[in-house]
Amino acid sequence: MSLAEWYSKKLIELADDGRRGEIITVPHQICGQAHVEGCICLLTTDDETTSDYWLTRVDATTAVPEFEDLARIPFAARARF
Numbered sequence: 845m846s847l848a849e850w851y852s853k854k855l856i857e858l859a860d861d862g863r864r865g866e867i868i869t870v871p872h873q874i875c876g877q878a879h880v881e882g883c884i885c886l887l888t889t890d891d892e893t894t895s896d897y898w899l900t901r902v903d904a905t906t907a908v909p910e911f912e913d914l915a916r917i918p919f920a921a922r923a924r925f
Contacts, residue, residue: 846884848874855884855902868909872900875922885914887921897921 847856850873857865872888875897879885884902897917903910 845879846877848877848886850874855886855904857904866904868902868904870900870902871911872898887917888913895920 845858845860847858848854849856853870853873855868855870855874855877857868859865870886870888872886872890873892874886874888875892876887877884882903882905884904886900886902887897888900889897895918897920898913899915899917901912901914903912
C-alpha cells in the first residue's frame with residue numbers, strides 16, 4: 845500500500861499497520877495510483893494546466909526503484925472540480 849503526494853512527486857510506502865516505509869521520488873506529479881502485480885501504476889503529469897498525462901509504472905522491488913512511462917494519455921485524465 846502507498847500514499848501519493850502530487851506536487852512533491854513522492855510515493856510513501858505504508859506497512860499493514862500504517863507505519864511509514866520507503867519514500868520514492870518519481871519523475872512526474874502523481875494524479876492517481878493502482879497496485880498491479882507488484883508494481884505501482886501511476887497517472888502522472890508535469891503540468892496540471894495542460895493535457896499531457898502519462899501512465900507511469902514504478903517497480904519498487906529492485907534496490908533502486910525503476911520508472912517507465914508506458915503510454916502518453918492525450919487528454920486531462922482526471923476530474924476537475
